[in-house]
Amino acid sequence: MLRLLRQAPLSAKIGIAIVFLNIFAAIFAPIIAPYEETSIVGDVWEVFSGKFYLGTDHIGRDLFTRMMFGARNTIILAFITTFLSFLVGSTLGFIAAVKGSWTDNILSRIIDIIMAFPTLIFALMILSVMGSSVPTLIFTIAILDSTRVYRLSRAVAMDIEVMEFVEAARLRGEGLWWLMRHEILPNAMPPLMAEFGLRFCFVFLFIASLSFLGLGLQPPLADWGGMVRENAGAITFGIYTPLIPAGAIALLTVGVNLIVDWFLHLSSGLHE
Amino acid sequence: MKNLLEIKNLYIEAYYDEQWQPIVRNINLHLKRGEVLGLIGESGAGKSTIGLAAMGFTRQGCRLASGSINLDGTEIKDASAAELKAIRGSKIAYVAQSAAASFNPSHKVIKQYAEAPVHHGLMGYEEAEEEAIELYRRLFLPTPEKIGYRYPHELSGGQLQRSMVAMAMSCKPDIIVFDEPTTALDVTTQIEVLAAVKEITKKMNKAALYITHDLAVVAQVAHRIMVLRNGRLVEEGETCELLENPKEKYTRELLNVRSTRQEKNNSDEMGIILNIKKVSATYTGQENVLDDIDLVVSKGQTVALVGESGSGKSTLARVITGLLPATRGSVTFLGKELPLQLRKREKEDLRRMQMIYQMPDTALNPRQTVRKVIGRPIEFYFGIKGREKDEKIRELLEKIELDPDSYINRMTTELSGGEKQRICIARALAAEPELIICDEVTSALDQLVAEGLLDLLQDLQNKTNVSYLFITHDLATVKAIADKIVIMLKGRIVEQGEKAEVLSPPHHEYTDKLLASVPEMDPNWLDNLLASRASAFI
Numbered sequence: 179m180l181r182l183l184r185q186a187p188l189s190a191k192i193g194i195a196i197v198f199l200n201i202f203a204a205i206f207a208p209i210i211a212p213y214e215e216t217s218i219v220g221d222v223w224e225v226f227s228g229k230f231y232l233g234t235d236h237i238g239r240d241l242f243t244r245m246m247f248g249a250r251n252t253i254i255l256a257f258i259t260t261f262l263s264f265l266v267g268s269t270l271g272f273i274a275a276v277k278g279s280w281t282d283n284i285l286s287r288i289i290d291i292i293m294a295f296p297t298l299i300f301a302l303m304i305l306s307v308m309g310s311s312v313p314t315l316i317f318t319i320a321i322l323d324s325t326r327v328y329r330l331s332r333a334v335a336m337d338i339e340v341m342e343f344v345e346a347a348r349l350r351g352e353g354l355w356w357l358m359r360h361e362i363l364p365n366a367m368p369p370l371m372a373e374f375g376l377r378f379c380f381v382f383l384f385i386a387s388l389s390f391l392g393l394g395l396q397p398p399l400a401d402w403g404g405m406v407r408e409n410a411g412a413i414t415f416g417i418y419t420p421l422i423p424a425g426a427i428a429l430l431t432v433g434v435n436l437i438v439d440w441f442l443h444l445s446s447g448l449h450e
Numbered sequence: 451m452k453n454l455l456e457i458k459n460l461y462i463e464a465y466y467d468e469q470w471q472p473i474v475r476n477i478n479l480h481l482k483r484g485e486v487l488g489l490i491g492e493s494g495a496g497k498s499t500i501g502l503a504a505m506g507f508t509r510q511g512c513r514l515a516s517g518s519i520n521l522d523g524t525e526i527k528d529a530s531a532a533e534l535k536a537i538r539g540s541k542i543a544y545v546a547q548s549a550a551a552s553f554n555p556s557h558k559v560i561k562q563y564a565e566a567p568v569h570h571g572l573m574g575y576e577e578a579e580e581e582a583i584e585l586y587r588r589l590f591l592p593t594p595e596k597i598g599y600r601y602p603h604e605l606s607g608g609q610l611q612r613s614m615v616a617m618a619m620s621c622k623p624d625i626i627v628f629d630e631p632t633t634a635l636d637v638t639t640q641i642e643v644l645a646a647v648k649e650i651t652k653k654m655n656k657a658a659l660y661i662t663h664d665l666a667v668v669a670q671v672a673h674r675i676m677v678l679r680n681g682r683l684v685e686e687g688e689t690c691e692l693l694e695n696p697k698e699k700y701t702r703e704l705l706n707v708r709s710t711r712q713e714k715n716n717s718d719e720m721g722i723i724l725n726i727k728k729v730s731a732t733y734t735g736q737e738n739v740l741d742d743i744d745l746v747v748s749k750g751q752t753v754a755l756v757g758e759s760g761s762g763k764s765t766l767a768r769v770i771t772g773l774l775p776a777t778r779g780s781v782t783f784l785g786k787e788l789p790l791q792l793r794k795r796e797k798e799d800l801r802r803m804q805m806i807y808q809m810p811d812t813a814l815n816p817r818q819t820v821r822k823v824i825g826r827p828i829e830f831y832f833g834i835k836g837r838e839k840d841e842k843i844r845e846l847l848e849k850i851e852l853d854p855d856s857y858i859n860r861m862t863t864e865l866s867g868g869e870k871q872r873i874c875i876a877r878a879l880a881a882e883p884e885l886i887i888c889d890e891v892t893s894a895l896d897q898l899v900a901e902g903l904l905d906l907l908q909d910l911q912n913k914t915n916v917s918y919l920f921i922t923h924d925l926a927t928v929k930a931i932a933d934k935i936v937i938m939l940k941g942r943i944v945e946q947g948e949k950a951e952v953l954s955p956p957h958h959e960y961t962d963k964l965l966a967s968v969p970e971m972d973p974n975w976l977d978n979l980l981a982s983r984a985s986a987f988i
Binding site: 342343346348349351364365367 | 792800814816817827877
């Protein structure tokens with residue numbers, strides 16, 4: 179593992195550094211952050227200073243503190259959501275590939291129906307009916323995202339399913355669980371891992387855009403998308419504040435994608 | 451006559467274990483116009499590496515370390531990329547092992563032929579087409595005027611390989627490197643390609659390097675033979691001379707591999723274990739791939755199922771195992787009629803019938819260790835776990851002649867082809883079966899490795915009295931291992947019986963053709979065969 183890391187290209191190392199920085203901030207936010215997440219400590223939209231490293235936001239909260247807590251809320255939320263969507267999506271995808279015929283048809287058509295709705299509109303609909311709590315948020319996005327994961331894992335599993343070692347396991351009389359867990363999953367891991375990174379970014383951006391529309395995490399919880407929205411007005415006055423959370427979103431997305439590229443490269447078997 | 455190609459003191463190195471290590475050592479080689487030089491050896495002997503080096507090319511991670519490669523007066527070793535580009539195709543051309551994989555599936559064959567000469571500016575497209583048709587005719591392709599206007603998937607393997615040869619000829623090179631051009635073909639199609647190779651070298655006065663692992667094949671086309679092993683020259687000589695009195699032990703081994711095993715006194719008295727009656731099967735629902743098959747396998751017996759590709763051999767195996775349920779007929783195994791579908795069969799019946807596949811690479815999960823591959827059937831069928839399972843795995847590894855300590859924890863990707871196939875055998879044996887279906891188990895392996903594997907199978911049969919249903923297109927294997935022979939053509943059985951009976955005349959017309967197509971260690975065999983077939987047509 180360490181050796182693999184050492185051999186990683188520079189771009190991947192940069193990506194890993196960015197992600198680690200974010201995770202570090204998320205975990206240690208309560209310890210490092212100079213102020214409370216929601217306490218008002220200064221004037222509105224103050225500039226950089228020794229007191230407020232990144233200035234203050236639209237009601238005078240410390241932006242640096244809010245950024246760290248925002249990382250905490252958003253990244254953890256995005257991670258749980260992506261994990262859930264992979265659990266559901268890949269399980270269903272593998273079942274469809276292994277079982278084939280009717281099971282595959284029924285599952286695939288249901289997924290098609292869900293995919294026919296634009297994601298954002300579907301999410302807005304559910305969230306405005308069910309109310310925007312953290313569990314509904316996770317659940318809604320995970321279900322919507324699992325359709326994409328289903329597509330990929332079904333396709334990957336189909337390729338593996340025709341291999342003779344799967345046939346050998348079938349001839350042995352192995353059940354569905356063994357085929358999925360021991361024959362298919364280990365071989366489907368590289369593309370799924372890479373997809374996990376990408377999906378993580380999408381979920382992250384999705385939560386950010388839902389927050390921007392007012393249906394994501396609710397104030398006064400800090401999250402990056404919400405922070406962009408709250409401070410958006412400042413742009414008109416030439417104040418940089420909303421650019422900081424927006425930049426953080428961009429940076430994390432780029433970081434994760436750099437790692438994903440590296441994974442894709444490894445799993446494609448090109449070792450140049 | 452002056453040498454077209456002259457390689458002197460060639461060393462080629464590969465980069466592994468973090469340093470450059472030689473994989474080809476001190477090779478000297480020369481080739482005159484009209485001459486065919488055969489390079490022979492098992493895989494890893496460096497034959498392809500030398501063949502590619504003659505074109506100034508090395509695979510990734512390799513380099514031409516020292517020595518010289520002189521092609522018709524030009525030193526290739528230090529040539530620039532532009533010089534090499536001009537030489538390749540026009541002076542020296544390459545025919546790869548798998549033509550099917552080398553053609554672009556979405557262009558017509560003749561268009562791909564014309565690409566190189568048009569690109570090199572030798573002729574216009576129409577002129578190239580005319581030349582292609584002429585070459586197709588000379589290479590005995592059917593309907594030469596039309597065949598080029600088909601897509602690669604519309605041609606058979608042998609036809610593709612011959613159009614590949616034509617393609618290599620398109621820029622009129624002086625030397626052609628044939629890299630195992632017939633290895634992937636069955637015996638009847640192999641003849642077509644060999645005849646084409648012979649035509650080119652003889653009548654068109656080209657020189658050729660012919661790379662193969664099959665001594666009988668190279669004996670047909672080559673004037674001289676170089677035997678290679680581990681990147682070194684073992685022996686070199688004129689074909690007849692080398693075949694008649696080989697000096698080195700390794701060459702003699704290569705010559706002797708096709709020995710037959712001792713005759714076993716066998717009959718059906720031991721009891722029938724597999725009885726197939728009137729079985730038909732189809733993939734599409736309309737056309738039958740198998741038609742009215744009757745087949746019997748007795749205890750401790752090896753039944754060889756022979757036929758060319760597409761004859762339905764593997765389909766029959768799928769029907770017996772239940773992967774493809776038969777549309778008609780019955781499969782009786784150990785006195786009990788089995789359900790035709792796999793999922794309706796009982797675990798105990800599945801245990802008693804095991805299968806070994808053609809491609810050990812795809813038959814083993816690349817993400818599992820040897821321990822898991824062999825251990826699973828033991829655990830699954832007998833419920834044995836922990837230390838006891840471990841001991842069983844070690845026992846099985848010893849049975850297949852692999853050292854338990856060094857193999858048990860390896861990933862399946864860390865094994866060679868022959869070792870992988872041995873692991874597949876161990877996996878089948880772990881279930882303690884009564885019948886093992888072997889689907890072309892040796893055809894992806896080198897001659898010596900295959901021979902070792904056949905010996906092992908034979909040995910295991912003597913010890914455990916297991917029966918084999920041995921599917922193959924290689925009659926040499928059949929002669930070596932079978933008790934009974936069943937010959938299939940187009941989904942039907944054309945002849946079956948005891949080995950001696952089927953192999954001795956009179957036999958069915960198709961059996962005759964199959965038998966006659968197996969190359970023999972006689973340099974004149976191909977010429978005689980072609981002459982006799984030609985006279986039969988007139």
